[in-house]
Amino acid sequence: MAEQAKKKKSNKEWLDWLKAILIAFSLAFIVRTFLFAPVVVEGPSMLPTLHNGDQLIVNKFIYDVKKPERFDIVVFHASTEKDFIKRIIGLPGEHVEVKDNILYINGEEVEQNYLNDQQGIQTELPIYTNDFILEDLPGNYQEIPENYVLVLGDNRENSTDSRVLGLVPMDQIVGKTSLLYWPMERMQLIRK
Missing domain, CATH: 2.10.109.10 (Umud Fragment, subunit A)
Structure with missing residues (x-):
């Protein structure tokens, strides 16, 4: 049982990290596409x-x-x-x-x-x-x-x-x- 709980917790942490990364990339895409962009x-x-x-x-x-x-x-x-x-x-x-x-x-x-x-x-x-x-x-x-x-x-x-x-x-x-x-x-x- 304890092993299964650890596995669930580990999977949840990975999902939380994946969500955070996807949100960060999405926000960066929106900012760069619609708000601000670098130029040289x-x-x-x-x-x-x-x-x-x-x-x-x-x-x-x-x-x-x-x-x-x-x-x-x-x-x-x-x-x-x-x-x-x-x-x-x-x-x-x-x-x-x-x-x-x-x-x-x-x-x-x-x-x-x-x-x-x-x-x-x-x-x-x-x-x-x-x-x-x-x-x-x-x-x-x-x-x-x-x-x-x-x-x-x-x-x-x-x-x-x-x-x-x-x-x-x-x-x-x-x-x-x-x-x-x-x-x-x-x-x-x-x-x-």
């Missing part, structure tokens, strides 16, 4: 803000509860095989133009402090953006349509962004970057 920056297109190899957490549900904002840094599906990280510059209903390295939204000048101010330190690197107007981009739009955004890399001279790809549909946006967690010395919450 590839290339120099977001310098000086993000560096090649930086590891970030992407908030995948934020745009289910609020609209994107200008200067959010987002991850989106650029193709079926590749995701890109860029900054939202233009929102639905807006006209975007860059002339003489100045960003204009609906004809009004907009500051882009993030281009030369990294963590409160002015950089000496001049950031240059070739002149363009929204009508010059793929799609030839007069204004950004509903459910689309215009994105640019911070390193404007070396970025494949809306100037090449066209406007990005909201349903292709994976999420907003929220935390840079690696390398440790650059750990920070991502701000605009």
Whole structure:
């Protein structure tokens, strides 16, 4: 009898462990699929803000509860095989133009402090953006349509962004970057 009770207790412990492991894997799957995901920056297109190899957490549900904002840094599906990280510059209903390295939204000048101010330190690197107007981009739009955004890399001279790809549909946006967690010395919450 005692032997049978021990066996039952041992089986119950194994079942409890198995349940705990299955619950942990299920929760991890749900969090990674629907809430947050890690992403690694590839290339120099977001310098000086993000560096090649930086590891970030992407908030995948934020745009289910609020609209994107200008200067959010987002991850989106650029193709079926590749995701890109860029900054939202233009929102639905807006006209975007860059002339003489100045960003204009609906004809009004907009500051882009993030281009030369990294963590409160002015950089000496001049950031240059070739002149363009929204009508010059793929799609030839007069204004950004509903459910689309215009994105640019911070390193404007070396970025494949809306100037090449066209406007990005909201349903292709994976999420907003929220935390840079690696390398440790650059750990920070991502701000605009």
